[in-house]
Amino acid sequence: MKRVIISLLALGFAACAYCQDSLQLQIFNRLQPIMARTFTPSYTDVALLHTPWLQSTTVEAKYDWRNENQAEIQELGNGLSQGRFLANSLKHLGQGRAVEGSVSYLRGVKKNVYMNTSSDWELLQPYVIADTVGGNLQTEQYTFAGRYAGRIGSWEYGFYGSYRALHEYRQTDPRPRNISSDLGVRASAGRSLGSHSISVSVAYRRYHQLQAVSFMNPRGANTSEFHLTGLGTHYARLAGSGSFTNLRFRGKGFSVAALFLPKAASGFSAGVQYDWFKSTRHLPNQNEVPYSELLTQTASAFAAYRKVLDKFSYGAVLSLEYELREGSEAILPSIISSGVEDIPYLTLYRSKLPQARLEGVLQLRAGKAVWSLEPMVAAYSSEARRLDSGKKAKTDDVSYGLTAGWTAMLGKATTQLKFYAGKRAISLSALAHFPAGRMSAFIRPSAGYHTWGSGLHGWTGNIGAGIEF
């Protein structure tokens, strides 16, 4: 820990001459891209012990906006308007103990969601239900998370727990009402070895979503609900607007991870993680019969190096990920509600998604300012296939971009400007922290433009304001 603090003090050498406020100094140090860039994914919780910030509490209100002339991902809609409240607090308690907690509340509207009636589409796709009418979807979400890490001699340990509750609904036909809950716990253990820390973690996850789609128009239903099975296929037997529009998702999963972390600001870090998650789809009004399973396995790894020096700092991260989704579908018996046990399953859907990403950071300190460049190149190749019919969808892409940044202390205020230009996207973001008594008030607006095809484009924007102390 001492090394971390010494490194940070060295980083903030210029700021010290101009700013007596340790909070502003900490903010200035933290905002520098070489420190802000996530070099170490949160694979384990002992990493909390090695955060360079001794104490930080942030409360923020945020507004997010997105508008696309045609939805890039139609299942998520072509627009978004949402407000968020976020609070996070981290504190090193001394004697090698640290604690962190966060809460958030989100309320908004997803606009023109189409061909998806379920919530948490990214997690459950393609085994969701859908209709051809769609519409705006009201969304409301709470999250709570807590983390504790400690040290006993050279051993380190940590615990983490999180809970997310989501409620989504629509007030015109078709009217889904979806309630999700997502619980996660994790335990970590590690050992301090010289200048590095090695740790492992085991995590468990439980997921649940209860979904009911209703039609209120006295003239009758304006669409059918389709129980999708990938690549345009569906359980034709269950399609309709009556008996099978209530469903339940049950999911459980686990993760194992290992992390190699430097104690100082500079150094080499690496990690691997494996996630296993299985969700099953049930018909609650048919004796809870399960009729499809989705198994998602994800292996990810990263390697990073960061060198923090007085004037010139640099770093790079290589991240790899491979996701495999396999969908199995039940051979439902003649009378569905009788088939709770001994239902044969066929694995009929498989998708593979390998991804790779290489990011770098170069930063130069000049007086009270830090100038930075953050190049990025990423590639993915996605292939989905129906194993019965041979239907296949394949896409791949490579993207690249460069972020140029300027972070400076102007008087006692800390400001940052960042401009990103890349393949098919540009964005501009700003941040200003102003001292306000013993606290710091901040505001951070950003705006972006992206395109994904001829004549297809979208705008995004958000603005956040809050305090830190």
Add this chain to the structure above:
Amino acid sequence: MKKILLIIAVIVLSGCEKSSQNLGCLVTLNVSIPGHEAPVSITADQSLEGTMFRNINSLENYDIPVITGGTAQLQVLKGIYMIAFDADAVFADGSRLRVRSAEYNSPEKAVRLTDGNCTVTLKLIVLQ
């Protein structure tokens, strides 16, 4: 760069895929017409809406093959199937009969074809 990164990702991380499974069922249809000798051929009338070899879950239909010498084979996805058809049966002496298969003509009566090889015996009735 893209190809190198993807190859690395696939090689390092792709050890978790399931081995392939047998999705198909080879169905042998054995057909008899009580009170009659085995017909030379039976050809289902595919023009009728009620003619089906239909998966009750996906509602996918398979064509019913010409049944020669009282037997025929077809490959289907494992599942539960409704089988129903009207057909023309041709006998060795050249005579013809209109016959019907109706034993498995509704979801409640559907036949389970979930093994690699399945045999279904159809007793056809003669239409007047």
